[in-house]
Amino acid sequence: MIDDMLRTPEAIRDAERWTAHNYHPLPVVISSAEGSWLTDVDGRRYLDCLAGYSALNFGHRHPTLIAAAHAQLDRLTLTSRAFVHDQFADFCRELAELCRKDLVLPMNTGAEAVETGIKVARKWGYQVKGVTPGQANIVVAEGNFHGRTTTIVSFSTDEDARADFGPYTPGFTVVPYGDLAALTAAIDENTVAVLIEPIQGEQGVVVPPEGYLPGVRRVCTEQNVLFIADEIQSGLGRTGDTFACDHEGVTPDMYLLGKALGGGIVPVSAVAANADVLGVLRPGQHGSTFGGNPLACAVATEVVRLLATGEFQRRSTELGARLHAGLRSLVGRGLVAVRGRGLWAGLDIDPALMSGREACERLAERGVLAKDTHGATIRLAPPLVITEEEIDHAVAQLAAVLAG
Incomplete structure (x- = not known):
């Protein structure tokens, strides 16, 4: 009953x-x-x-985040990136400062941030590093989880995520997670980036061996390869530092952020990097109607301010x-x-x-x-x-x- x-x-x-x-x-x-x-x-x-x-x-x-959302809902929610709105600059500046980077590119979902990072790395490879046109490759790790788009599942090693979604996007080399020797051996003259999670969340919260992240940083610097850290799950306070990379004193060339950046209210993601990396993009080459919208920026700015207190x-x-x-x-x-x-x-x-x-x-x-x-x-x-x-x-x- x-x-x-x-x-x-x-x-x-x-x-x-x-x-x-x-x-x-x-x-x-x-x-x-x-x-x-x-x-x-x-x-x-x-x-x-x-x-x-x-x-x-x-x-x-969270009361601070809810208040920011309510206040913005009464004023302005969307303009598209065809115009600049009054919440945009503060969000981008404060997030860039939190990341210790020059520039921020706002998007919506974590998968969009990863896709953006892939596109930027390839373009950087062709325009800055001088990689052979159409031959850029990115080194990734077994057990990775970066999202669900066709390109991203192309380099997944989880058959549930990957099976029957081919044909798959080329341009990725998969190596064992935590194996610095294998990662180093996989880099060649056409490698533009190493894309890894500092801690693999979906795989079961797998922490790499001590010294692995500093080793990745060193190898990327030596080989003129971008180090892209997917901190979508591990970042923004989750592990006890602002970023999981901070635990070993490592600064990647590019942060991929999402999830907590929206405060559990709106989907917000972002790519943060210096001008010599994100500066390869020009108007019309990448974008999102909702990326960096006023409501998202108002909430995410307060998220950044909460994190800035420590x-x-x-x-x-x-x-x-x-x-x-x-x-x-x-x-x-x-x-x-x-x-x-x-x-x-x-x-x-x-x-x-x-x-x-x-x-x-x-x-x-x-x-x-x-x-x-x-x-x-x-x-x-x-x-x-x-x-x-x-x-x-x-x-x-x-x-x-x-x-x-």
């Missing part, structure tokens, strides 16, 4: 009926949220330990240490391994116990939301506004799930 009164089952059936089945969501239907907490259509609350794959670094409905990077460092200590205590008690940095963790569950999907379903039953990937691995990426008590609660619920 109680189930007949719940709204969740019908809402899920309707969603399944009217959408393409390109996702397999957990059976939860969210209707409202604030901070680190979500509420479903039946009034049940859940602790969000996914944060929109890092798009919600500042939590749900508060969220400190929270990620301190609370991340608590999270990882709690998770490491479960190794040998249902967990095989724990990886990550800051408020970001990949957990390998003993496959003899359950799959990652099963673990996430059981966590959801206990009021904690997380996401599985690659079989028996789950990812935790709570909002940076989470509290110590909430972290302890999440770890306790995971322990209970693992204990059966």
